[in-house]
Amino acid sequence: MAATGSKRFRGALTRAMLRRMQARVDVLTPRLRLRNLSPGDTPLVLHWATDADVVRNFSFFEHGADPARIRAYIEEKERSAADLLLAVMERVDSGEQYAGNVGLHEWDPINDNARLGIILQQAAWGRGVAQEAICGLLGHAFTSLRLHKVYLNVFTTNDKGIHLYGKLGFVHEGVMRAEYKLRGEYRDMLRMSILRTEWPTPAARGFLEGA
Ligand SMILES: CC(C)(COP(=O)(O)OP(=O)(O)OC[C@H]1O[C@@H](n2cnc3c(N)ncnc32)[C@H](O)[C@@H]1OP(=O)(O)O)[C@@H](O)C(=O)NCCC(=O)NCCS
Secondary structure, eight states: OHHHHHHHHHHHHHHHHHHEEEOOOOOSSSSEEEEEGGHHHHGHHHHHOOOOOHHOOGGTTTTOOOOOOOOHHHHHHHSSSSOOOEEEEEEEEEEEEEEEEEEEEEETTTTTEEEEEEEOOOOGGGTTTOOOOOOHHHHHHHSSOOOSSEEEEEEETHHHHHHHHHTTEEEEEEEEEEEOOOOOEEEEEEEEEGGGGGGOOOOHHHHHHHT
16 A cells, blocks of 8 residues: 555656646846757757867767757657756847756755756857856746755866856865766766755845846
8 A cells, every 4th residue: 555655656746747847947037048948959059069178078978969869868858857958048139049058957856956957158158157047047946946955066177167156155065086987087076056045145146136
């Protein structure tokens, strides 16, 4: 009986997760719109996925990127109850310009947490786009999805990432030793996180209010 009950509970949880993760997203920040990434966006993603400077820290791209693989990845994330993959669109005079992807992954509905990931194409770097996109996503994570905690893993050598996540209020949790295999070498990663009770931080408020 208990096993059946727990099976039913897990089934209901998965359906509820699917509904929440697969709901259409449209998050506006002062300069950006975050919307669901769709298979039709494959050519946009391919633009940065074939840029060695952008993907050098991701083993997924170690053997190159081709349209079929990128499309399959987007379709898989679209179906998944544990992933939310969004396109970061910069609002410009002529409409909108794609900047990259931001997302939540490995959503754990028992403990209400998920892992954040972000990749932007080089043309978008250095203008605060990542910070604004992360603030938009965190707002959605803590209000609409009611997550309790959002965490991320960053290479201990990624000074830029560590700086910008820290500035937004992510706290160092610890170093995961030899966590990620990249080009045949195991690398240390720093885990950082932010809680709903810490949100919004002063820096995030600045980004969301366009200061
Ligand atoms: C990491 C990434 C998302 C950052 O995007 P971005 O739009 O350039 O970031 P922002 O402009 O919002 O913020 C960058 C911040 O880092 C700072 N910075 C830049 N280079 C730095 C460095 N070498 N060391 C420390 N800080 C650095 C900038 O000054 C800025 O901080 P500030 O606002 O206090 O001045 C982007 O470079 C990227 O997509 N890289 C490839 C994929 C990747 O590594 N993803 C992250 C994996 S954890």
